[in-house]
Amino acid sequence: MATAGGEVTCVDFWANGFGMRARIALRELGVAFRYVEEDLRSGDRSELVRRMNPVHRSIPILIHGGRPVCGSVNILEYVDETWGNDGGPRLLPRDPLQRAHARFWADFVDQKVFSTQTRFLKSKGAEKEAAKEELLDQLRRLEEVLGDKTFLAGDEFGFLDAVLIPFSSMFHGYEQHGGFSLETECPSLMRWVRRCKERDSVKSVLPDEDEMYELHKKWYGISE
Amino acid sequence: MATAGGEVTCVDFWANGFGMRARIALRELGVAFRYVEEDLRSGDRSELVRRMNPVHRSIPILIHGGRPVCGSVNILEYVDETWGNDGGPRLLPRDPLQRAHARFWADFVDQKVFSTQTRFLKSKGAEKEAAKEELLDQLRRLEEVLGDKTFLAGDEFGFLDAVLIPFSSMFHGYEQHGGFSLETECPSLMRWVRRCKERDSVKSVLPDEDEMYELHKKWYGISE
Structure with a gap:
């Protein structure tokens, strides 16, 4: 092949x-x-x-x-x-229903969280305030998906973790921009972020959070 | 399970x-x-x-x-x-690259064709004209994906055919609304539509094209 x-x-x-x-x-x-x-x-x-x-x-x-x-x-x-290997590391679970669950939430991240992030960063006044609340609601929903599991689909880092963790490189930017603390708003999601960042795969890829926010400020014309 | x-x-x-x-x-x-x-x-x-x-x-x-x-x-x-069965009917091809190809074009239909259809039906004047050209370009791209194959991924009806064929129930509406002939614009795509409609699965599900267009006219406030 x-x-x-x-x-x-x-x-x-x-x-x-x-x-x-x-x-x-x-x-x-x-x-x-x-x-x-x-x-x-x-x-x-x-x-x-x-x-x-x-x-x-x-x-x-x-x-x-x-x-x-x-x-x-x-x-x-x-x-x-x-x-991906049946015996070794793989990204998606094997069970079709669990796979569907992972894909559903991946789509939620792409269709909802990403557009809300953009609206939160770009808009002003009441629209920004509404987008901020929406973004926090969406992160709390993802925190519910996590529940008390180690990673989003269970004990192993997988597909949905890989989908969501890059967004965490903007979390510092969210906090600066919105004047809130994600440790307060989504404490267990933040523990998941730290667990992911212990992995070589994640820490070698995620950029510096200050540089990320600086770049987005330029992109969206944000002056603070 | x-x-x-x-x-x-x-x-x-x-x-x-x-x-x-x-x-x-x-x-x-x-x-x-x-x-x-x-x-x-x-x-x-x-x-x-x-x-x-x-x-x-x-x-x-x-x-x-x-x-x-x-x-x-x-x-x-x-x-x-x-x-889906390895020996019997299944929707996605087995080869990972062909699966990726099918998913890529499914995403194209969802992200591009659907939004262009909406814009074509809802907008007016120059915007409608632009959306019409874009929609025709997108259908021609899908016709290129089909090429001289029987179905979109080869000899067998599959995933990408199931993704796209429902849109054909609006093709009559497109023609009425835009004043063009899809037989002229995309003749081999229209042959594919007819081949799909020979299947029990498709013909038992696709609605009457006039009723579809009437419903969309109501939804989008189109009066002709």
Whole structure:
């Protein structure tokens, strides 16, 4: 099969939360890969990105044996199907219902949390205040998903952890921007963040939180 | 496993293109299920929907042995993992790269085609004209994905066919609304539509195209 071998490349930008998922997943499953930085601060996309993802021209892109896989959740599924082991580490649970549960909450993060984060950072006045409350509600919902488990799907770090943990690199920014403490609002979610950050896969990928917030301030024209 | 057995129910509305996917997939894999109609024309969601999908209160919902799976693509993955057979019918291809390809284009349909359809139907003047061109471009892209294959992933009807074919129940509406002929614009995509409609799974689920367009005219306040 074309997917059985070949060099693995991940095209991404250091501050891209979606791409961090792919890089964390590759490290979790012990897949050696070449990292190619695509600077999103430049308006133009590289020739590589235009060729490998002509439809969206977006990153992350995983290139395996010369063939592209685009979209962060799609990449996680591909990484798990290609390198996940029944006996060893894998990202998604085996039970179909648990898999559906993980995918449901991944979609919640993508469709709800991400857009609420954007609205919270970009808007002003009452709209910002509403977005802040919504964002905190969404994080508390995710805290309920965690419950008293070690990771979001149980004892092992997996798919949904890889989906959500990159957002934590903006948590410091949320606190600065919104004037609240996530330790107070979501204490057990914050303990989960610290547990994730003990992992080599996560700590080698997540960027400095101050740099992340500084970049987002520039992107969204935030002056404080 | 909780997913190994139990009664199967699909909660949906006859004109819900997302839910049609789930009903087609269940029929393709020969899964007997009870259909519960949730009338989206009513503003209130039923107690069943509120209980089974408290986060989004949306349909379709697949209930298997009392446990809900929400979101149309999520349901297709679940149906395939639960009832798809290695030897018999299944929805997704086996090869991880082909699976990634199918999921990529499913996401394209959800993120691009659906929003463009909405914009095309709701907007006016130059914006409508632009949305029309965009919609036709997107359908032509999907026609390129089809190429000279019988179905979107090859010889067998599968996941991506189930994702896209419900949209064809609005094709007549597109033509009426935009004053174009899809036979002229995308002839091989239209041959694919006819091939899909020969299948019992598809023809028993797709609604009457005139009724679909009439409903959308009401929803979007279109008077012609």
